[in-house]
Amino acid sequence: xxxxxxxxxxxxxxxxxxxxxxxxxxxxAILDTAAPFTEVAEREVKKVPLLRGKSVFNVFFExxxxxxxxxxxxxxxxxxxxxxxxxxxxxxxxxETLLDTVDNLCAMGADMFVMRHxxxxxxxxxxxxxxxxxxxxxxxxxxxxxxxxxxxxxLLDMYTIRHYKKDFTGLTVAIVGxxxxxxxxxxxxxxLKTLGVPExxxxxxxxxxPTDVEKMGVRVFHDMREGLRxxxxxxxxxxxxxxxxxxxxxxxxEYFKVWGLTxxxxxxxxxxxxxxxxxxxxxxxxxxxxxxxxxxAVILPQVTFGIAVRMAVMSMLARR
Amino acid sequence: xxxxxxxxxxxxxxxxxxxxxxxxxxxxAILDTAAPFTEVAEREVKKVPLLRGKSVFNVFFExxxxxxxxxxxxxxxxxxxxxxxxxxxxxxxxxETLLDTVDNLCAMGADMFVMRHxxxxxxxxxxxxxxxxxxxxxxxxxxxxxxxxxxxxxLLDMYTIRHYKKDFTGLTVAIVGxxxxxxxxxxxxxxLKTLGVPExxxxxxxxxxPTDVEKMGVRVFHDMREGLRxxxxxxxxxxxxxxxxxxxxxxxxEYFKVWGLTxxxxxxxxxxxxxxxxxxxxxxxxxxxxxxxxxxAVILPQVTFGIAVRMAVMSMLARR
Amino acid sequence: xxxxxxxxxxxxxxxxxxxxxxxxxxxxAILDTAAPFTEVAEREVKKVPLLRGKSVFNVFFExxxxxxxxxxxxxxxxxxxxxxxxxxxxxxxxxETLLDTVDNLCAMGADMFVMRHxxxxxxxxxxxxxxxxxxxxxxxxxxxxxxxxxxxxxLLDMYTIRHYKKDFTGLTVAIVGxxxxxxxxxxxxxxLKTLGVPExxxxxxxxxxPTDVEKMGVRVFHDMREGLRxxxxxxxxxxxxxxxxxxxxxxxxEYFKVWGLTxxxxxxxxxxxxxxxxxxxxxxxxxxxxxxxxxxAVILPQVTFGIAVRMAVMSMLARR
Numbered sequence: 001x002x003x004x005x006x007x008x009x010x011x012x013x014x015x016x017x018x019x020x021x022x023x024x025x026x027x028x029a030i031l032d033t034a035a036p037f038t039e040v041a042e043r044e045v046k047k048v049p050l051l052r053g054k055s056v057f058n059v060f061f062e063x064x065x066x067x068x069x070x071x072x073x074x075x076x077x078x079x080x081x082x083x084x085x086x087x088x089x090x091x092x093x094x095x096e097t098l099l100d101t102v103d104n105l106c107a108m109g110a111d112m113f114v115m116r117h118x119x120x121x122x123x124x125x126x127x128x129x130x131x132x133x134x135x136x137x138x139x140x141x142x143x144x145x146x147x148x149x150x151x152x153x154x155l156l157d158m159y160t161i162r163h164y165k166k167d168f169t170g171l172t173v174a175i176v177g178x179x180x181x182x183x184x185x186x187x188x189x190x191x192l193k194t195l196g197v198p199e200x201x202x203x204x205x206x207x208x209x210p211t212d213v214e215k216m217g218v219r220v221f222h223d224m225r226e227g228l229r230x231x232x233x234x235x236x237x238x239x240x241x242x243x244x245x246x247x248x249x250x251x252x253x254e255y256f257k258v259w260g261l262t263x264x265x266x267x268x269x270x271x272x273x274x275x276x277x278x279x280x281x282x283x284x285x286x287x288x289x290x291x292x293x294x295x296x297a298v299i300l301p302q303v304t305f306g307i308a309v310r311m312a313v314m315s316m317l318a319r320r
Numbered sequence: 321x322x323x324x325x326x327x328x329x330x331x332x333x334x335x336x337x338x339x340x341x342x343x344x345x346x347x348x349a350i351l352d353t354a355a356p357f358t359e360v361a362e363r364e365v366k367k368v369p370l371l372r373g374k375s376v377f378n379v380f381f382e383x384x385x386x387x388x389x390x391x392x393x394x395x396x397x398x399x400x401x402x403x404x405x406x407x408x409x410x411x412x413x414x415x416e417t418l419l420d421t422v423d424n425l426c427a428m429g430a431d432m433f434v435m436r437h438x439x440x441x442x443x444x445x446x447x448x449x450x451x452x453x454x455x456x457x458x459x460x461x462x463x464x465x466x467x468x469x470x471x472x473x474x475l476l477d478m479y480t481i482r483h484y485k486k487d488f489t490g491l492t493v494a495i496v497g498x499x500x501x502x503x504x505x506x507x508x509x510x511x512l513k514t515l516g517v518p519e520x521x522x523x524x525x526x527x528x529x530p531t532d533v534e535k536m537g538v539r540v541f542h543d544m545r546e547g548l549r550x551x552x553x554x555x556x557x558x559x560x561x562x563x564x565x566x567x568x569x570x571x572x573x574e575y576f577k578v579w580g581l582t583x584x585x586x587x588x589x590x591x592x593x594x595x596x597x598x599x600x601x602x603x604x605x606x607x608x609x610x611x612x613x614x615x616x617a618v619i620l621p622q623v624t625f626g627i628a629v630r631m632a633v634m635s636m637l638a639r640r
Numbered sequence: 641x642x643x644x645x646x647x648x649x650x651x652x653x654x655x656x657x658x659x660x661x662x663x664x665x666x667x668x669a670i671l672d673t674a675a676p677f678t679e680v681a682e683r684e685v686k687k688v689p690l691l692r693g694k695s696v697f698n699v700f701f702e703x704x705x706x707x708x709x710x711x712x713x714x715x716x717x718x719x720x721x722x723x724x725x726x727x728x729x730x731x732x733x734x735x736e737t738l739l740d741t742v743d744n745l746c747a748m749g750a751d752m753f754v755m756r757h758x759x760x761x762x763x764x765x766x767x768x769x770x771x772x773x774x775x776x777x778x779x780x781x782x783x784x785x786x787x788x789x790x791x792x793x794x795l796l797d798m799y800t801i802r803h804y805k806k807d808f809t810g811l812t813v814a815i816v817g818x819x820x821x822x823x824x825x826x827x828x829x830x831x832l833k834t835l836g837v838p839e840x841x842x843x844x845x846x847x848x849x850p851t852d853v854e855k856m857g858v859r860v861f862h863d864m865r866e867g868l869r870x871x872x873x874x875x876x877x878x879x880x881x882x883x884x885x886x887x888x889x890x891x892x893x894e895y896f897k898v899w900g901l902t903x904x905x906x907x908x909x910x911x912x913x914x915x916x917x918x919x920x921x922x923x924x925x926x927x928x929x930x931x932x933x934x935x936x937a938v939i940l941p942q943v944t945f946g947i948a949v950r951m952a953v954m955s956m957l958a959r960r
Contacts, residue, residue, distance in 0.1 A: 041429040045373030053685030073428055076401045081716045096920035107943035109681040280416035303427035361749040365693030396721045600736035623747035
């Protein structure tokens with residue numbers, strides 16, 4: 001097994017596990033492949049036969065109706081047979097190990113796994129297991145693992161930025177909020193650096209930033225107004241409600257006052273700056289409604305591009 | 321927005337939100353469209369390609385496997401891609417507003433929403449929002465909102481009556497039971513009046529009838545035998561079990577004695593009277609098994625016609 | 641109704657309710673029909689159009705994601721429309737009787753029911769009801785009823801044995817473990833006897849064997865080593881975790897020591913003996929990992945054959 005288990009010996013995409021270490025050519029190829037799929041969604045018949053007769057298993061060990069739905073739509077538009085397994089709320093496993101569950105689904109004829117898991121690294125474990133057992137034709141897509149990665153979210157964010165800004169190499173991009181607990185932020189930072197964004201900023205209180213975040217090649221700001229000055233892209237993060245209960249944060253009103261994206265803070269960015277959010281939004285906590293619904297927001301286009309990007313990933317993996 | 325948000329400027333069906341205020345021509349057009357769909361269910365291959373490649377979202381904020389299933393079957397027979405979102409039991413929204421959830425699903429390429437919600441008016445709110453945001457091509461079907469309306473149930477009831485009685489204009493129709501808490505009853509009364517039924521009766525205890533029910537143009541009976549005399553159609557309502565726990569009603573045995581439909585009470589109606597029930601039935605509470613399984617009952621044909629009526633509504637909405 | 645409600649007057653398969661009393665020709669016909677379906681799973685497009693436009697209802701009154709998934713995959717590969725009804729966790733029935741629920745689904749145009757129910761005999765009741773109401777064209781597949789039967793599991797086990805051993809008539813087969821609570825064991829014993837296996841052994845502690853098990857034509861062993869001596873096939877049973885809490889058994893370590901299948905116990909069987917398990921496995925309780933992952937185990941092929949066998953049953957039932 002090479003250092004990069006998501007690539008084949010020929011350097012093609014075998015699995016999508018993380019954006020960390022994914023070469024720029026692969027990232028660009030995914031975005032290029034996604035472009036025509038955005039047009040499928042505009043058609044009368046929103047379907048292409050690329051995955052006809054393939055069995056895609058959405059295996060969610062952690063509940064996430066929203067993410068599961070986007071993968072289900074993407075797979076159905078590719079004409080795949082989709083099987084949803086909500087392992088979080090079922091008694092599927094009855095004490096069986098993760099790998100036994102997976103082996104069973106492979107034996108049922110799975111072509112692709114879309115996996116969400118609370119433990120960082122679970123999709124890696126799966127990909128490694130498939131390789132060790134010589135079932136390399138079965139692909140794994142990480143739909144979010146612990147605090148580790150959420151690569152399709154990162155990819156759809158890159159697609160969105162490229163769509164609105166064309167070129168990555170002149171941009172200043174700010175990521176704002178709870179970077180510490182965000183699997184999205186990690187995926188975004190890796191992708192932005194790989195695609196050549198010269199300045200990536202992270203903005204947030206010390207308690208919500210990883211201690212060694214500078215090592216990822218970003219500039220750190222603890223003052224939001226300072227951090228937003230002149231940026232082309234503002235990527236807001238969702239504040240997990242459960243953080244508010246702990247000692248990490250003051251009240252949500254306090255948080256909004258200091259770290260919420262309001263029109264007057266946004267005014268410090270470039271006039272044509274785009275505002276992104278991975279959803280679901282906490283209006284009045286990390287983002288003001290006036291901004292969320294305003295002219296700079298591209299939050300709903302992100303969702304639309306997300307379907308196309310997931311179709312692109314799935315079709316590239318199935319092509320092997 | 322006109323007074324009737326479910327019609328387009330040309331008077332075509334844009335959404336199905338309620339039967340209240342729906343013109344007779346539209347009602348009749350839906351019933352006419354449903355007729356050939358009853359034949360699809362008889363075929364070897366129970367499928368037509370009218371909604372191929374369309375994405376239909378069943379968004380159920382209130383649990384109802386039965387109603388959801390009928391819409392799922394109808395959509396699949398029309399060859400649509402169906403996505404079930406059981407929002408009642410999932411953490412989809414994570415504190416996000418109803419309209420943010422809907423905006424996200426629209427961004428995923430929804431063509432049609434089938435919505436069940438505990439709050440009266442929620443599907444209206446959705447239709448209004450789609451209009452305000454210029455997404456008029458996306459249709460909304462109300463699958464039951466609070467105590468307000470359940471229009472496809474009302475329509476399938478009209479289809480059933482027309483099927484067995486041919487003409488509405490000479491009929492006496494009785495609705496029996498818990499009218500107060502029934503969204504079905506409201507939809508039925510509006511449709512019956514619109515289609516020209518000269519006499520609609522409501523029969524029930526004062527505690528289970530709305531105080532101003534006469535204003536809907538119905539005759540009120542508090543004596544079941546008197547109310548059933550000479551009727552052509554008996555529409556029973558389901559007694560919600562939860563009513564029994566409150567102070568509204570005596571025991572279920574008491575209720576059955578006074579308000580349950582038995583063969584001897586039914587004998588007061590026309591000999592060829594049809595007996596309807598929206599299901600699920602409480603045998604021995606609002607209806608006796610001998611009647612439910614007897615020759616006058618058309619309760620199972622109602623279910624069959626329900627699939628055809630839902631196919632009709634969906635195909636008319638998709639045609640725009 | 642004849643003694644065998646699962647056969648038509650012509651002796652064809654009308655329902656699959658149990659393997660008890662199923663003639664050898666029918667059993668063999670199912671296995672023969674399954675063989676080409678194992679190849680469908682190998683194709684690029686894993687689909688055949690045999691059930692196109694048919695409505696298959698997975699009605700699970702007891703939760704079982706794994707079994708439901710295998711039927712869902714089988715039906716989708718046959719191109720059926722599949723409707724999953726998880727009655728265990730829904731409020732579908734709202735106090736309605738089983739037969740009313742079923743009548744409603746029939747009225748929605750069901751072609752086939754796949755039913756799992758905690759009560760032994762529930763699928764019989766359904767088949768009988770369909771016959772009594774002259775809806776013989778609708779087929780029932782028992783996906784497990786109480787402690788009674790799980791015929792598709794039994795069939796896939798027979799398919800597996802035939803695949804590896806070719807001929808049943810020279811075999812010694814051992815079934816090991818909790819036979820008392822196992823619907824799988826009953827189905828297996830009937831099928832093995834019908835297919836001509838000369839020696840079927842059951843191995844387990846007295847507390848986990850039915851008192852009259854010898855009447856089924858099996859040899860009983862209370863010593864595992866003695867029972868395994870010279871066998872060609874070892875069929876392990878899953879130990880339900882809930883048994884451990886009662887007084888029936890000592891600790892799971894104790895159980896493993898006496899009744900767990902280890903390499904040294906397996907060494908007493910024929911060198912080419914196959915080891916089977918219906919899953920999900922309790923590694924380290926009824927089976928040692930070294931055996932489960934070893935060269936004699938055919939546990940994952942069982943799963944693969946299970947899809948083909950279910951496709952075979954469904955296609956034979958739909959052919960009528």
